[in-house]
Amino acid sequence: MTSTSLDVAAIRKDFPILHRTIRDGKPLVYLDSGATSQRPVQVMDAERHYLETSNAAVHRSSHQLAEEANDAYEGARAKIAALVGVGIDEVVFTKNATESINLVAYAMSNASVAGPESERFKLGPGDVIVTTELEHHANLVPWQELCRRTGATLKWFGVTDDGRLDLSDIDELITENTKLVAFTHQSNVTGAITPVREIVEKAQSVGALTVLDACQSVPHMPVDFMRLGVDFAAFSGHKMLGPSGVGVLYGRHSLLAAMPPFITGGSMIEIVKMEGSTYAPPPARFEAGVPMTSQVIGLGAAVDYLNALGMENISAHEHALTEAAIAALREIPGVSIVGPVDAVDRGASVAFTIEGIHPHDIGQVLDDQGVEVRVGHHCAWPLHRRLNIPASVRATFYLYNDLDDVTALAKAVVEAKKFFGV
């Protein structure tokens, strides 16, 4: 069954893993793309092709292989930059989104003990970093640590009962003491999409930097960082059909050009003397060491794949699945959706609980039916604490899912209730 704007049957042919079976022959229903997405053959082929034809250490040697490797690596950077509406030199490759966020946190940490040239990024007692209770740990713990190292104070936006950001106290939270505001574009649990512009405008009005966790938005909808106006943004390759081991940090060029490095060493330098060194302009300044080349090229192929389908179409498709999933789950007595029940400003992460069954146990029965979801707190423990639940079950949909997967999920949930007698 197809749902909307995508030919899912055709798409699924590109994903060999979707044709395997689970636990004694059940067809795989993969609903954990929010954790990691599956990869199409085009991505795997691109990595393999690069390794079979042009593999070399980029930005070092001058032989022909190195030339080809450079072109492939930088070509991928250009595709990724275009996807999110930013300049090529504003894209820094990292290991993953977690490292991207840590890069900013540690650069600010380094700035805080550096000279006046790093004034823009200095933090100290009296300064405030604002984050939110909705965050993935990756956009919370680095800021807690940065506050601990610098003496700055961490404050946060709360969450409404239906899992959206509560911005009602924005004027009290973001003040002239605020140096940085870090927040998610879309909750990896509740699916709530943040009104980014509202926060950015407020942050800009007090001169605070903004960091956007775009892990759950870039893979699923059209995103233009320039238009959103954020200063930094992080996302992961493996959540958008690409390989693991590659993440992206977007940084506004003027900021990257002024920011001290995080990881230092080879290929990020300008001049090295025994007495000290100067650093290359961005993005090289933030890419020390031989980078994850084939993964970057694989990510470039993933971007091609997404563009061929169209981010608008992917977003519309997922929207239809989200609506269907929420409706199907809400029909089952005892099921509570963790997050907004209307599909407005909401992505395809559908988390829920079932009265009387622990999420781990639900997940086990679902897995027995071939339905692969995530259970636990999904690296958003404070959010679960705020909502007074120890854990939840999370189904996340992507471009290769269809309405049959929604039906399979609902059927497996009914099965879980039957199994545990609730």
Place this chain on the structure above:
Amino acid sequence: MRLDQMYQEIILDHYRNPHHRGLREPFEAEVHHVNPTCGDEVTLRVHLEGAGPEAKVLDVSYDAQGCSISQAATSVLTDLVLNKTVGEAFEKHQAFLELMQGRGQVEPDEDVLEDGIAFAGVAKYPARVKCALLGWMAFKDAVARVES
């Protein structure tokens, strides 16, 4: 069906009616253990008499939240170690650990593990092994704290 092997009736019984649940006094040590990947938590107290391996386990009391496997395993634990010596309790812990780490290949000894043998099916699901061990790890830690 493998699911039935995992969720043995004994496990579900312990889950629905956990033994020795609640936090009681007296106690010499209290620990709080979590499973950071899923958020399961247990607060566990031990009351020992004596010292060393011959010390007697007079009480194990606990408050916990978590899945059926972690809850039932902690309930079974209390049955196994109450009124035993610490040495005997650790032997049972070792036997349970071997069962859980055995990937379903270890044949459990009912004389040693009693209701604990019901967890043999859980051992086939590596992701759930740490659920079954949460309470045991807390118990071992609590005893170690008393002794130190």
